[in-house]
Amino acid sequence: xLKCDVNLSRYMPIQRExxxxxxxxxxxxxxxxxxxxxxxxxxxxxxxxxxxxxxxxDGNMTLVADGCDxxxxxxxxxxxxxx
Numbered sequence: 001x002l003k004c005d006v007n008l009s010r011y012m013p014i015q016r017e018x019x020x021x022x023x024x025x026x027x028x029x030x031x032x033x034x035x036x037x038x039x040x041x042x043x044x045x046x047x048x049x050x051x052x053x054x055x056x057x058d059g060n061m062t063l064v065a066d067g068c069d070x071x072x073x074x075x076x077x078x079x080x081x082x083x
Contacts, residue, residue, distance in 0.1 A: 001066040002074050006081060009059030019050040025076050031067025033077060044077060
């Protein structure tokens with residue numbers, strides 16, 4: 001399992017286009033990919049999860065990748081988020 005702190009404040013609120021990009025990249029990998037914060041867990045393979053109002057106002061969350069291709073999956077999602 002790999003974890004990385006991310007700040008999504010520049011995307012707040014997350015728009016449909018960004019959610020589609022993150023979901024599309026996440027779907028390419030077998031690993032489970034989530035954003036987590038204080039008991040909130042958002043599945044990155046679900047647009048509904050990304051578009052929910054569960055993301056904290058400051059945008060700080062932890063990106064978690066868990067599975068056989070977790071390193072590649074984490075790096076791919078970070079590339080999309082940092083564009």
